[in-house]
Amino acid sequence: MDPAPHILVVDDHREIRDLLAKYLAKNGLRVDTAGSSAEARQALKAAAVDLVVLDIMMPGEDGLSLCRHLRETSDTPVILLTAMAEETDRIVGLEIGADDYVTKPFNPRELLARIKSVLRRASSLPRPRDQLEPATRRLGFDRWTLDVDRRELVGPDGVAVPLSTAEFRLLTTFLKRPRMVLSRDQLLDLTSGRAAEVYDRSIDNQVSRLRRKIEADPKAPAIIKTVWGGGYTLAADVRELP
Amino acid sequence: MDPAPHILVVDDHREIRDLLAKYLAKNGLRVDTAGSSAEARQALKAAAVDLVVLDIMMPGEDGLSLCRHLRETSDTPVILLTAMAEETDRIVGLEIGADDYVTKPFNPRELLARIKSVLRRASSLPRPRDQLEPATRRLGFDRWTLDVDRRELVGPDGVAVPLSTAEFRLLTTFLKRPRMVLSRDQLLDLTSGRAAEVYDRSIDNQVSRLRRKIEADPKAPAIIKTVWGGGYTLAADVRELP
DNA sequence: GGGCCATTGACACACTTCGTTACACTTCTT
DNA sequence: AAGAAGTGTAACGAAGTGTGTCAATGGCCC
Helix, strand or coil: CCCCCEEEEECCCHHHHHHHHHHHHHCCCEEEEECCHHHHHHHHHHCCCCEEEEECCCCCCCHHHHHHHHHHHCCCCEEEEECCCCHHHHHHHHHHCCCEEEECCCCHHHHHHHHHHHHHHHHCCCCCCCCCCCCCCEEEECCEEEECCCCEEECCCCCEEECCHHHHHHHHHHHHCCCCCECHHHHHHHHHCCCCCCCCCHHHHHHHHHHHHHCCCCCCCCCEEEECCCEEEECCCEEEEC | CCCCCEEEEECCCHHHHHHHHHHHHHCCCEEEEECCHHHHHHHHHHCCCCEEEEECCCCCCCHHHHHHHHHHHCCCCEEEEECCCCHHHHHHHHHHCCCEEEECCCCHHHHHHHHHHHHHHHHCCCCCCCCCCCCCCEEEECCEEEECCCCEEECCCCCEEECCHHHHHHHHHHHCCCCCEECHHHHHHHHHCCCCCCCCCHHHHHHHHHHHHHCCCCCCCCCEEEECCCEEEECCCEEEEC
């Protein structure tokens, strides 16, 4: 089970803030609050926030400005609160890149539904920071067992194959996302965090080296398959062996 | 350049449908329309739809029901249209898993902004084009078994025939729609999401290559039949082997 | 059945993407 | 500091895919 999602509620009205925080917390979310954009920026630095609920109309820096900033610097989803049913505001909000908005006065149940909807979408993204469950020490796939602690592959005959750092990272990246087609860009981002250069073939190379170690017949790969024009995919089930 | 996103507009009012289709098409989207949930289901099989704009109130099967079905069988994003500002409808819609909703009467510009917003979120996901039922691991047809996970074709004698990416995509497209006549345009859309060029022969070529692998006598195809002037069709029953 | 046209099948070829090897550069060890 | 292992870059051949062409075939009209 994932930890409870962390929501940041930003509104200059204390009542709304507290009411909302209480309601959301009661429904299984972790909630922080902020009374201004400045406070919000502080809170965002201090904690890993999964979603921001953001009032547009606030004294000082307004919500749209903060939203724009968020969109430029992170992928954190944003739901806007707009006091008036001002169509323009709503459209501008969406065009800026907010994930959703709710017009005041709103039904808390509706806001909760929207939060869950946005979180569901966000969590289906391949997340680079997604760690494996701490308990998971070994992963089984095909005929292999990956010992995560020892960074070692164990074959069916018990023979251990050592993996280099890059090979290990690439393999765990695949094991966390079985059957998902991952582009070279994504793989590069997920394994080393860097963006691709032009004509970057390093992932191809890594895949080639990894295949040489895990494939029965590297000429006809059965575990890591190539998707022409798309990337690579792990064609195997993954078993967690705690 | 990515192909233009493909939108399906579902509404029982012809005027709204046509107006909307025209407006969206003018803004660079490919648009199909359907006048009922039944038509919509048909259209969803016939084309690779990137997003559905769906009226809730329709005679026959209503929008919520279709939305629920969509959410259970695919990840295709849905934007709901609701005639009344009925809060209950909107909330139920979101809880069912719609990605957004718009209340009638609406500003086309707002709908467009929402469509783009939802598409932007959806497109950061690696798009699973070959969305078979989740449980479906293997499909049997004629004398063959397609191992969907391994992207491999297994013959009656147990011999595995490797498929290229395009061949695999083409074959799964047929297997999902047995006995259905698919035009070249549809096949191109369903396999690669792109629209046809003039005198586009790539599908013919792919069919030819696939036949060479699966037909007992490629000169007299028995599995993938040609429908003169219409396209191709899979002339075989498909068995799901979980 | 015969002539005509559009559609289709097959093939060759161009182009893109991918696999592999060799090699240079970096990092870590000794 | 020298060596070893790991990793990225470049290059070349192989495989996959789309395009263009021509011949074969099916439908249509007579």
